[in-house]
Amino acid sequence: MNRFPTFRALAGAVTILAGVSATSEAVTSGIPAQITDETAGVPDFLAEKLPDAPPEPTFPDVFPVSLKICPVMHVFNRPKTDEDLVMVNYAPVVSAGENVKLATAPVAEGCLSSGFGMRRTRLHEGVDYFNQTAVDIYAAGNGVIKEMTYRNDFGNMIVIDHGDGVFTRYAHLERFSGLKEGAAVEAGDVIGLMGNTSSRKIARHLHFEVLTGEWGDEAGSFALTPLDVFDLPAADTEG
Template sequence: MPRQLMSRSVNSRARVIVARLILQASCCALVMGCATTQGAAADPVARAPNAVPIDAPILETLALCPGLTVANAPMADADRRLTEYAAFAALNGVTLLRAPIAAAANPCLSSGFGPRNGRPHRGVDYHAARGAPILAAGAGEVRELTARDDFGLMVLIDHGAGVFTRYAHLDAVADGLAIGQPVDLGQPIGAMGSSGAGVRAVHLHFEVLTGDYETPKRSFGLDAVDIFVLPAPNA
């Protein structure tokens, strides 16, 4: 069920949830399994464990990836840290993590939202080591779990209130993850990878989507939203 903004204590509650769940992320990675649909990355179990200690539950700061010209980058300081970054965002009363990756994996932003190379980029890209634990950005239910040529191994979560999040190019999904399964904010759902036709760089393509899912296009008929323009809860 979606987590609604009920009071100004939502951030504290969310941080407690994430702290509890993310401590399980390393163990979860050890039992990752890949989807059996065509196009999933080969041998994900061997790559998913990173031996990265999980010592910070939430990514409190975010930087642009070093050495890259980041398309559509949010404002950043001289050290490439985002100046207006907040760990949580709110959309239609739903609380979401802006960067749904285990903080200890030290992810960075490799591409922003908007036109890129003459085409729309309907999400944001985060880079970290292969196998970095990917977390559910908010409470909800798994609506799609499949492998495609364009998005590789991907998961779509329905958070209610017409809010959805997509996680693409995964190397693996968490053992037992299935369509219809409820998930909590911060729950490990997969491992960062590079699945998909022609994808070379290890990264998470993360989309925030809104609209009516019950159309012929399903998730591909939804409207994309830039996670970095959404306000913080109770802002």
């Protein structure tokens, strides 16, 4: 493998740094064909400005690494726990599609107050994380804020589009962070605070859904299919 692709990239960088509108072909034409060192042929003052290779991206470590069932409460659809109510086989980061990694609990701190599934007569389409204080709510994965609105049922609600037909919903937020619909977010970005907004009187908690499918022309996020985040396979947190 020769060095040509690297060199082309370098030439492009030089073009940008020099503020020259010439094409990379034009730039390469004046440079010797045999390049053995990546910075060969680049003046020192430019070589110093060339960025180092970026570090391997890692999933941010702001999310809880373990999860407890809320004590005292009756928790529907509770997953398996040890005697201290700590969930066994808890995966802090899961795969929801080939290129989508999501935090299982996108909260600064909280306990599980409801699992996914039938709750009395209705399907609970997400999981609930409870806290007594208005802790930060994070974007569970990289994506774009698709919807940010108030609804009587979900209160202050955000839906993030993660691509690959994967979405996440965050409901009952006390308030939103300064982000707007259409804003790009990365996993771990603060999108709001845990709250209890709804037309009904409810305890403070985050209602969190992982959704998949195609956004509805009319129904929007309600055309999507909810998934149980605890059923999704664990993802490694590197890269």
